[in-house]
Amino acid sequence: xxxxxxxxxxxxxxxxxxxxxxxxxxxxxxxxxxxxxxxxxxxxxxxxxxxxxxxxxxxxxxxxxxxxxxxxxxxxxxxxxxxxxxxxxxxxxxxxxxxxxxxxxxxxxxxxxxxxxxxxxxxxxxxxxxxxxxxxxxxxxxxxxxxxxxxxxxxxxxxxxxxxxxxxxxxxxxxxxxxxxxxxxxxxxxxxxxxxxxxxxxxxxxxxxxxxxxxxxxxxxxxxxxxxxxxxxxxxxxxxxxxxxxxx
Amino acid sequence: xxxxxxxxxxxxxxxxxxxxxxxxxxxxxxxxxxxxxxxxxxxxxxxxxxxxxxxxxxxxxxxxxxxxxxxxxxxxxxxxxxxxxxxxxxxxxxxxxxxxxxxxxxxxxxxxxxxxx
Numbered sequence: 425x426x427x428x429x430x431x432x433x434x435x436x437x438x439x440x441x442x443x444x445x446x447x448x449x450x451x452x453x454x455x456x457x458x459x460x461x462x463x464x465x466x467x468x469x470x471x472x473x474x475x476x477x478x479x480x481x482x483x484x485x486x487x488x489x490x491x492x493x494x495x496x497x498x499x500x501x502x503x504x505x506x507x508x509x510x511x512x513x514x515x516x517x518x519x520x521x522x523x524x525x526x527x528x529x530x531x532x533x534x535x536x537x538x539x540x541x542x543x544x545x546x547x548x549x550x551x552x553x554x555x556x557x558x559x560x561x562x563x564x565x566x567x568x569x570x571x572x573x574x575x576x577x578x579x580x581x582x583x584x585x586x587x588x589x590x591x592x593x594x595x596x597x598x599x600x601x602x603x604x605x606x607x608x609x610x611x612x613x614x615x616x617x618x619x620x621x622x623x624x625x626x627x628x629x630x631x632x633x634x635x636x637x638x639x640x641x642x643x644x645x646x647x648x649x650x651x652x653x654x655x656x657x658x659x660x661x662x663x664x665x666x667x668x669x670x671x672x
Numbered sequence: 673x674x675x676x677x678x679x680x681x682x683x684x685x686x687x688x689x690x691x692x693x694x695x696x697x698x699x700x701x702x703x704x705x706x707x708x709x710x711x712x713x714x715x716x717x718x719x720x721x722x723x724x725x726x727x728x729x730x731x732x733x734x735x736x737x738x739x740x741x742x743x744x745x746x747x748x749x750x751x752x753x754x755x756x757x758x759x760x761x762x763x764x765x766x767x768x769x770x771x772x773x774x775x776x777x778x779x780x781x782x783x784x785x786x787x788x789x
Contacts, residue, residue, distance in 0.1 A: 454768060455767075457768070458767050458768055458771065461771065472740070475682065476678075476679040476682045476683075478679050478682075478683065479679060479682035479683045479685070479686045482683055482686050482687075483686045483690055483691075486686065486687065486690070486691040486695075487686070487690045487691050487694050487695075489694055491725075491726050491729060492690060492694045493690065494729055494733075495725075495729060496685075496686070496689060496690045498729070498732070498733070500685070506685065506689050509689050510688070510689045510692075510693045511693075512725065513689060513690055513693045513694055514693035514694070514696070515721055515722060515725055516694075516722055516725050516726065516729075517693065517694035517695075517696070517697045518697055518718045518719070518721070518722045519697075519719065519722045520694070520697040520698050520701065521697040521698070521700050521701040521704075522701070522715070522719075523701070524697070524698050524701025524702060525701045525704065525705060528701065528702065528705060538702075541702050542698075542699070542702055545698045545699070545701060545702045546695065546698055548698060548701070594740075599740065599743075599782070600779045600782045600783060601779070602740045603740045603741055603743070603744060603778065603779075603782055604775045604778055604779055606737070606740055606741045607741065607749070607752060607753075607774060607775060607778050608771065608775075609733060610730045610733040610734055610749075610753055611752070611753050611756045611770070611771055611774040611775070612767070612771060613726055613729065613730045613733075614730050614753050614756065614757060615756060615757065615760045615767050615770045615771065616726070616767075617723065617726055617727060617730070618757055618760060618761070619760070619765065619767070620723075621723075625716065625719075625720050626719075626720075626723055628720075629720040629721075629723035629724040629727065630723060630724070630727040631727070632724055632727075633723065633724030633725060633726070633727030633728040633731070634727040634728065634730065634731040635731075636724075636728065637727075637728040637731035637732050637735065638731065638735050641732070641735075641736065648728075648732075649725060649728055649729065649732070652724060652725070652727075652728035652731075653721050653722075653724050653725030653728055654721055654724075654725075655724075656721075656724030656725075656727070656728065657717065657720040657721030657722070657723065657724035657725065658717065658720070658721065660720045660723075660724060661716060661717045661720040661721075664720075
């Protein structure tokens with residue numbers, strides 16, 4: 425990259441529409457299509473449990489993390505207590521923090537701007553994280569904040585369209601296809617888990633979380649997700665530590 | 673079932689129970705930035721809990737599903753997800769290949785059993 429004239433860079437606006445639009449265009453890719461498919465599945469789930477579509481669309485825009493959205497909507501449908509759901513959503517969102525920390529240097533641009541950073545960070549989720557690492561290094565540094573926000577806005581927009589489409593399609597589709605729509609959420613989450621599992625502790629956490637889920641179902645207070653998450657994760661954490669200590 | 677009689681209540685729940693507890697991590701990510709040790713024991717525990725939570729969500733969706741999925745036997749639901757993981761691992765770790773494999777198994781199974789028509 426040519427070192428650009430510092431005076432010209434300083435004079436230019438921090439937010440650049442041309443880079444924003446290029447970011448939006450970047451959302452139309454294979455990962456974007458997979459993301460769309462999973463949100464079609466989420467729309468089907470919304471319809472299935474009778475969750476209002478307006479609030480469902482808002483959850484895609486504001487929460488912008490499918491696991492948290494499924495915990496919220498599925499939990500409400502099964503009658504879970506709202507404070508317990510807030511805790512479960514909060515725990516599921518922890519993984520976003522290291523993603524933001526790791527991706528931020530690529531999204532920051534030349535002059536740090538807290539507002540642009542916060543907006544760009546809002547769009548960080550698994551797809552944005554993968555695509556950001558793939559696409560942002562090719563973008564000129566001064567255009568990266570705008571590009572990142574464009575990419576995030578593009579991904580969020582197609583996901584909202586997909587959420588709406590899934591909601592209205594479920595009732596129109598013939599049986600087997602409606603069923604296929606509802607399988608999209610569990611299958612994409614499972615693949616996500618397998619893809620991100622690198623160490624023994626990850627596999628243990630997957631195993632314990634899944635195994636504890638039916639055991640703690642119908643726990644009073646609607647805390648079953650809380651118990652399988654915290655209980656399974658803590659078990660996995662300590663067993664992996666003990667194994668490591670034995671090896672050492 | 674109708675968890676919410678009006679849309680405004682649902683919107684409020686999405687913001688207070690969904691958006692705020694989730695967004696706090698993105699905010700912290702921006703503010704704490706590089707001062708964070710990703711490999712500290714605390715972060716490892718937090719990651720393990722988040723992973724177990726996601727696995728529990730999947731298990732619950734498969735074991736006690738809602739709506740049309742109920743019509744299919746548990747073994748078919750679980751088998752489709754297993755086939756999807758196999759497809760993902762065998763075809764260059766492609767998410768798309770995994771999803772398509774799972775869906776193909778599920779639809780073929782549903783058609784074979786003659787349910788969900």
